[in-house]
Amino acid sequence: MTADDSFGRLDDDGYPAYTVGRAAELLGTTPGFLRAIGEARLITPLRSEGGHRRYSRYQLRIAARARELVDHGTPIEAACRIVTLEVRLEEAQRVNAEHRRSAFPGHPPAAA
Numbered sequence: 001m002t003a004d005d006s007f008g009r010l011d012d013d014g015y016p017a018y019t020v021g022r023a024a025e026l027l028g029t030t031p032g033f034l035r036a037i038g039e040a041r042l043i044t045p046l047r048s049e050g051g052h053r054r055y056s057r058y059q060l061r062i063a064a065r066a067r068e069l070v071d072h073g074t075p076i077e078a079a080c081r082i083v084t085l086e087v088r089l090e091e092a093q094r095v096n097a098e099h100r101r102s103a104f105p106g107h108p109p110a111a112a
Helices: 003-011 020-027 031-039 057-071 076-103
Strands: 053-055
Touching (some): 031 053, 031 057
């Protein structure tokens, strides 16, 4: 891969660019929190060739939502379950909107 090829990754929400330390710093939390939500299977960090955890921007947004819930007193396991359900609901709404668009072309989208 050339240096020019790597610039495309800057816009890739799924590219695992952040180390556990940097991810924790960005979220204002600890590496232990990231490990805990990983153990709860909310997010699964990718591993570098050396075996180090790497997180994507998408995963950091998910982790930030879980942290928000935990900061408001929700137990971490419950926060992870809530975030998982929120992500599933968002995806189902996106799929439903696509189906509506294909079934009724030219009609305005239904209000969410």
